Amino acid sequence: MNDSSQTSASAPGTAAARPPVVLDVWCELQCPDCRGALDDLRALRERYGDRLELRLRHFPLEKHKHAFAAAQAAEEALEQGRGWPYVEAVLGRVEELDRGGEPFLVEVAGELGLDAEEFDTALIDGRHILIVDADQAEGKAIGITGTPTYVIGGERLDGGKSQEGLRERVEEIADRLLAEQA
Numbered sequence: 001m002n003d004s005s006q007t008s009a010s011a012p013g014t015a016a017a018r019p020p021v022v023l024d025v026w027c028e029l030q031c032p033d034c035r036g037a038l039d040d041l042r043a044l045r046e047r048y049g050d051r052l053e054l055r056l057r058h059f060p061l062e063k064h065k066h067a068f069a070a071a072q073a074a075e076e077a078l079e080q081g082r083g084w085p086y087v088e089a090v091l092g093r094v095e096e097l098d099r100g101g102e103p104f105l106v107e108v109a110g111e112l113g114l115d116a117e118e119f120d121t122a123l124i125d126g127r128h129i130l131i132v133d134a135d136q137a138e139g140k141a142i143g144i145t146g147t148p149t150y151v152i153g154g155e156r157l158d159g160g161k162s163q164e165g166l167r168e169r170v171e172e173i174a175d176r177l178l179a180e181q182a
Contacts, residue, residue, distance in 0.1 A: 020053040021177045023170060026139055026149040027087070028060050029070035030098065033160050035091040037148045040167040044174075052174055056083060058135040059147050066101045068132060073105040073119060075128035080114045153177050 025041065027034045044052060056074060060067035070090060077086030089108050090097060097104050102123055110116035122128060142151070146160030153173045159166050 018051075018181050020051050021048075021152065021174050021181075022053045022055055023174070024055050024057045024151040026057045026059045026135075026144050026147055026151070027091075028058070028064065028067050028147040029074060029087065029090045030064035030067040030094060031061065031091075031147045031160075032094055033146075033163070034148045035094055036163055037159055037166075038088055038091055040163065040170075043167060044170060047171070048174060048178075051178055054084070056087060057139065058132045059139045059144055059149070060132065060136065061147065064098075066097055066105075069102050069123055070097060070105060071132040071135075072123060072126070072128040073102075073109070075131050076119050076122040077109065077112075077114060079128075080109075080118070082112055082114055085112055086114070 023044070025037075027037075041054060045054065056078065058071035058074070060071050074083060074087050074090070077083045086108065089112060090105065093104075093108070100107070102120075105123065106116050106119045109119040139149070142156065144156070146158065148159040150157040150159060150166070150170060152170055153176070155173060157166055157169055
């Protein structure tokens with residue numbers, strides 16, 4: 001579930017050629033708290049670039065009726081090379097997703113220049129269901145109960161309760177992990 005449009009390896013022999021620190025972002029695309037976390041995720045990407053890999057992990061909540069379809073759509077966007085732009089576009093319009101459901105997910109794909117017809121087909125044939133199910137099962141196994149939740153360096157940070165100070169905590173852990181690699 002790596003979005004290759006956001007992470008790329010540098011030339012061998014450079015400092016950035018080390019494996020990046022991984023930040024698993026457990027997200028739900030119908031979640032207003034996840035929308036609130038977008039600024040932090042953008043800031044982290046800007047600060048760390050290729051040294052921090054943001055991995056989208058799905059944790060659709062039952063209370064949001066379009067969350068499971070949105071997770072599948074995000075996987076299709078990842079497959080088409082525009083995962084994070086798609087995630088950000090959908091999260092930025094949570095209310096429209098609430099009202100529009102799957103047709104809205106396909107519409108956003110078209111707006112981003114993705115193959116909207118393929119999105120529609122992917123939502124019908126369920127080709128990404130196993131990935132979403134596996135993420136959700138893993139999330140439950142490690143104690144995730146809400147979104148957004150981050151896992152970095154083996155530490156779970158629950159952003160569903162509060163975003164306050166969360167980016168700073170992620171930065172502390174990322175800085176420590178990167179220093180250990182040096």
